[in-house]
Amino acid sequence: METRGEYQRLQAEGQYRTEADIPTINFNEIGRHGIRRLDGYEKASGMAVYTRDVQLPGMLYARILMSPHAHARIRRMDTVKAEALPGVRAIIRYDGVEVKDRMLNGSYFCPEWVDPELADWAVKPIHPVLGDQAWYEGQPLGAVVAADSQDIANEALRLIDIEWEVLPFVLDQQEALKPDAPVLRPGADTNLIDDPRDSRKRIKKGDVERGFREADRIIEFWAKRNAHLWAGAELPSVVSRWRGESLELWVHQQQPYHGKMLISEWLNLPMSKISVYSPYQGCSFGGRGNPANNSENGMNILAALLSRKTGRPVKLLYNRREYFFGESGDMMASHFRVGAKKDGTITAVEMKNVFAVYMCSNGIDHFIENTRIPNLSCEGLTVDVSKGPAWWCRCEQLPNTFCFSLVFDHIAAELELDPTEVALKNDGCEGRDATYLSEFKREHGFPDRDSLRECIEAGKKAIGWDEKWHPPGTKRLANGRMHGLAFTWDHQWDDTRGTGSAAVMIENDGTVSIIGQHPDIGVNPWTAYCQIVADELGVGYEDVTIKPFNLDHGFALMSPDGSCNLCSNGYIVKKAARKARKILLELAAQKFEGVEPEALDIKDGIIYVRETPQKRRSIKEVVAKAMPTFDSCLFWTEPPVIAWTWHTQGLWGQALETGRPRLCRQAHFMEVEVDTETGQVEVTNVVNVNDVGKAISPETVKGQMYGGTYMALGRALSEEMIWDPVTGVMLNGNLLDYKIATMLDCGPIDTIPVESGLGYGPYGACGVGEDIATVVPALLGPAVYNAIGEWIDEYPITPDKVLEALGKA
Amino acid sequence: MRKFSHINSSTINEAVLLLRRYGGEARVIAGGTEYVKPYRGIKAEKAIIGKGIDQSTAGAAGDAAVSDAKPLPYNNYMVQIARTMMKRAVLACT
Numbered sequence: 001m002e003t004r005g006e007y008q009r010l011q012a013e014g015q016y017r018t019e020a021d022i023p024t025i026n027f028n029e030i031g032r033h034g035i036r037r038l039d040g041y042e043k044a045s046g047m048a049v050y051t052r053d054v055q056l057p058g059m060l061y062a063r064i065l066m067s068p069h070a071h072a073r074i075r076r077m078d079t080v081k082a083e084a085l086p087g088v089r090a091i092i093r094y095d096g097v098e099v100k101d102r103m104l105n106g107s108y109f110c111p112e113w114v115d116p117e118l119a120d121w122a123v124k125p126i127h128p129v130l131g132d133q134a135w136y137e138g139q140p141l142g143a144v145v146a147a148d149s150q151d152i153a154n155e156a157l158r159l160i161d162i163e164w165e166v167l168p169f170v171l172d173q174q175e176a177l178k179p180d181a182p183v184l185r186p187g188a189d190t191n192l193i194d195d196p197r198d199s200r201k202r203i204k205k206g207d208v209e210r211g212f213r214e215a216d217r218i219i220e221f222w223a224k225r226n227a228h229l230w231a232g233a234e235l236p237s238v239v240s241r242w243r244g245e246s247l248e249l250w251v252h253q254q255q256p257y258h259g260k261m262l263i264s265e266w267l268n269l270p271m272s273k274i275s276v277y278s279p280y281q282g283c284s285f286g287g288r289g290n291p292a293n294n295s296e297n298g299m300n301i302l303a304a305l306l307s308r309k310t311g312r313p314v315k316l317l318y319n320r321r322e323y324f325f326g327e328s329g330d331m332m333a334s335h336f337r338v339g340a341k342k343d344g345t346i347t348a349v350e351m352k353n354v355f356a357v358y359m360c361s362n363g364i365d366h367f368i369e370n371t372r373i374p375n376l377s378c379e380g381l382t383v384d385v386s387k388g389p390a391w392w393c394r395c396e397q398l399p400n401t402f403c404f405s406l407v408f409d410h411i412a413a414e415l416e417l418d419p420t421e422v423a424l425k426n427d428g429c430e431g432r433d434a435t436y437l438s439e440f441k442r443e444h445g446f447p448d449r450d451s452l453r454e455c456i457e458a459g460k461k462a463i464g465w466d467e468k469w470h471p472p473g474t475k476r477l478a479n480g481r482m483h484g485l486a487f488t489w490d491h492q493w494d495d496t497r498g499t500g501s502a503a504v505m506i507e508n509d510g511t512v513s514i515i516g517q518h519p520d521i522g523v524n525p526w527t528a529y530c531q532i533v534a535d536e537l538g539v540g541y542e543d544v545t546i547k548p549f550n551l552d553h554g555f556a557l558m559s560p561d562g563s564c565n566l567c568s569n570g571y572i573v574k575k576a577a578r579k580a581r582k583i584l585l586e587l588a589a590q591k592f593e594g595v596e597p598e599a600l601d602i603k604d605g606i607i608y609v610r611e612t613p614q615k616r617r618s619i620k621e622v623v624a625k626a627m628p629t630f631d632s633c634l635f636w637t638e639p640p641v642i643a644w645t646w647h648t649q650g651l652w653g654q655a656l657e658t659g660r661p662r663l664c665r666q667a668h669f670m671e672v673e674v675d676t677e678t679g680q681v682e683v684t685n686v687v688n689v690n691d692v693g694k695a696i697s698p699e700t701v702k703g704q705m706y707g708g709t710y711m712a713l714g715r716a717l718s719e720e721m722i723w724d725p726v727t728g729v730m731l732n733g734n735l736l737d738y739k740i741a742t743m744l745d746c747g748p749i750d751t752i753p754v755e756s757g758l759g760y761g762p763y764g765a766c767g768v769g770e771d772i773a774t775v776v777p778a779l780l781g782p783a784v785y786n787a788i789g790e791w792i793d794e795y796p797i798t799p800d801k802v803l804e805a806l807g808k809a
Numbered sequence: 810m811r812k813f814s815h816i817n818s819s820t821i822n823e824a825v826l827l828l829r830r831y832g833g834e835a836r837v838i839a840g841g842t843e844y845v846k847p848y849r850g851i852k853a854e855k856a857i858i859g860k861g862i863d864q865s866t867a868g869a870a871g872d873a874a875v876s877d878a879k880p881l882p883y884n885n886y887m888v889q890i891a892r893t894m895m896k897r898a899v900l901a902c903t
Contacts, residue, residue, distance in 0.1 A: 677889070678889070678890050678894070803890075804886065809886035809889050
């Protein structure tokens with residue numbers, strides 16, 4: 001296939017990295033503790049401006065109508081009263097010329113740029129940007145209003161008179177598959193969402209029936225994950241302004257460049273006439289990715305249309321209730337069948353998953369990427385229900401980690417084996433054991449270290465595993481509660497994809513600018529970029545900065561999907577810094593008589609001759625006249641010291657990257673106390689051990705580990721969107737009734753980074769940002785099982801389920 | 810900010826007050842069991858009046874407090890929680 005060939009060409013040229021990136025520089029800033037966080041002062045002082053803070057002269061405020069019904073159609077809509085309300089400047093109706101019959105892109109990028117064969121979950125069913133039908137409560141439809149204030153816009157929405165045709169709805173994905181279930185999506189004849197790639201629906205490796213025949217023990221169980229979502233601090237918003245034929249957008253979005261592509265396609269406006277700014281972001285967690293902003297939701301387009309219609313800037317706003325318009329993509333009901341030998345060697349895993357609304361991960365991937373299990377089978381169905389769109393939520397691997405943890409902990413419990421031993425017994429990749437991984441590491445320049453064993457040993461020691469581990473339901477504490485202990489593991493997945501570009505420029509005073517748009521996502525990535533550039537150039541961290549908000553300079557960092565941040569962008573800034581260094585030294589050589597550039601080096605911002613270090617000049621002395629622009633008659637100029645580069649990391653769009661096994665592992669441990677009279681579960685201790693390959697910014701690594709833990713515990717213990725079975729209306733669309741954990745809900749958290757150098761990222765690094773919040777939630781069930789001796793496989797694990805498992809409710 | 814718990818006075822709103830635990834008199838009040846009005850557990854009171862407070866009588870008070878509870882389809886578990894909270898609140902008064 002042509003596109004695949006293109007990837008192979010990139011791989012051949014070294015753009016697609018499979019070899020270890022062995023460090024060739026001395027680390028001064030990289031890995032250093034105590035570095036001042038680049039965005040710290042602005043954020044901590046309250047000076048940071050977020051998208052929702054943006055104010056423009058003459059700006060109007062826009063609000064969209066949301067469906068009050070779980071499934072309904074507009075029979076008639078009268079906007080006369082709303083239009084007459086003083087302060088209302090424009091209303092766009094579903095039947096208006098601006099939007100009639102216009103669909104959202106339905107694609108992660110843009111349909112015209114997506115190869116259906118490789119698109120995978122990038123292509124979704126399409127629906128109108130502003131339709132007359134809703135199939136979940138809270139779905140935008142009908143009308144959008146621009147007015148002088150939010151209050152007036154809200155009042156105008158209330159004045160719209162609508163005659164609804166209320167239709168039957170369905171909330172459960174298995175119910176939605178039944179023949180008599182109401183079909184939700186207009187024009188569809190089934191709730192089963194057609195998947196563009198049939199291979200995702202059914203994945204088979206080896207022969208599961210043979211695997212079951214070889215097993216000493218076979219178990220079967222059901223599990224379910226109920227809906228949860230992003231629930232970030234900053235609510236969705238967008239600001240739009242037209243300048244003649246050009247459009248400016250201030251977006252609350254984690255992939256602004258791809259948002260620009262989508263807007264361009266929808267408005268049929270050249271990308272060169274669109275400016276997109278992504279200021280500080282009060283949250284994302286995937287919820288501010290393209291799907292939520294552009295594929296599922298027309299808010300950016302509607303703001304642009306209203307702005308064009310009124311000739312004024314428009315800020316379109318969502319409120320907290322409206323932000324509950326979608327869920328994490330692991331709304332799933334799953335059946336598992338697992339076979340294993342007595343010693344813990346798993347011989348076969350078979351799973352059948354039914355996902356609600358839409359999802360991009362099938363549940364089996366981590367068994368393939370991460371184990372030696374030879375026989376695997378996965379069947380996945382995706383079904384529309386009367387709930388908002390499901391997408392990634394830090395991150396799309398949730399179904400994979402959910403299935404992975406539950407299978408391993410269930411089978412270890414069934415065999416009465418230590419789960420850490422079962423993990424080590426099955427570690428590997430693509431059906432091959434750890435011996436293959438060792439060989440791969442040696443052949444590709446990686447250290448031959450056993451990442452999983454190192455993580456497990458560090459974690460066991462930290463939590464006191466050998467002293468505390470006990471059979472299920474056997475340890476009652478002095479306070480009357482039951483004690484539980486559990487372990488799970490996984491590999492690290494955030495070092496294998498992404499693409500972007502950036503430049504490094506030496507300013508005329510010798511300081512360094514990274515030129516590259518980058519959304520405010522991840523913990524502190526900009527600091528890490530500056531650390532890399534500093535060490536590659538030979539300058540101090542404080543001499544490097546990045547101004548990441550402006551997209552118009554043409555360089556866009558960040559991966560297309562949002563998962564791979566440092567491991568992709570780190571290469572970009574590293575390569576750009578190296579190119580800039582080369583230009584700088586060539587320029588400097590002209591100023592040292594009779595010296596070749598190769599004879600020069602840079603340290604602490606001083607360029608010197610290696611053989612005679614007393615011959616030295618500051619970078620400023622060398623570049624003072626290397627002007628990036630020719631706008632001063634007082635200067636004679638030299639070529640500016642600026643270098644740009646790009647990098648693509650891995651085969652994005654491929655569910656599996658054959659031939660590139662994941663090498664870094666992670667191990668997680670949890671202690672709980674269960675009150676068997678009330679069903680209350682308290683997580684009293686969490687130990688996270690993540691092989692991050694190389695910690696560029698150690699504080700950032702730990703920050704991600706803490707942040708992931710509180711989010712994981714909220715997901716495991718309490719986060720659940722609840723819909724009224726009678727009306728289909730969501731009952732807890734607020735942060736009082738939808739329970740997000742805070743750090744106060746966590747007991748002690750131990751964060752242990754392992755630095756094995758086994759990552760595919762720069763200097764052997766790999767990611768950590770998505771791991772813990774994604775892997776740890778499913779660990780609660782095994783911990784509760786170890787406490788009370790009963791499995792609870794429906795998440796979140798709330799007191800009602802505990803009491804029911806104990807026969808007390 | 811306080812730690813979130815499914816089971817505490819802010820979520821279950823169980824507030825048990827032994828108002829005058831002298832002269833053999835007691836008042837057992839539970840909030841949150843109806844929409845507005847606190848529930849007075851007369852049966853629970855009887856379970857402890859004149860008998861002192863220990864594990865046995867506190868347990869009896871908990872049982873008595875929910876003996877005529879009528880849970881709805883999705884909140885049956887709250888009866889068990891109310892029983893426990895009542896028992897513990899009584900025990901906390903010793």
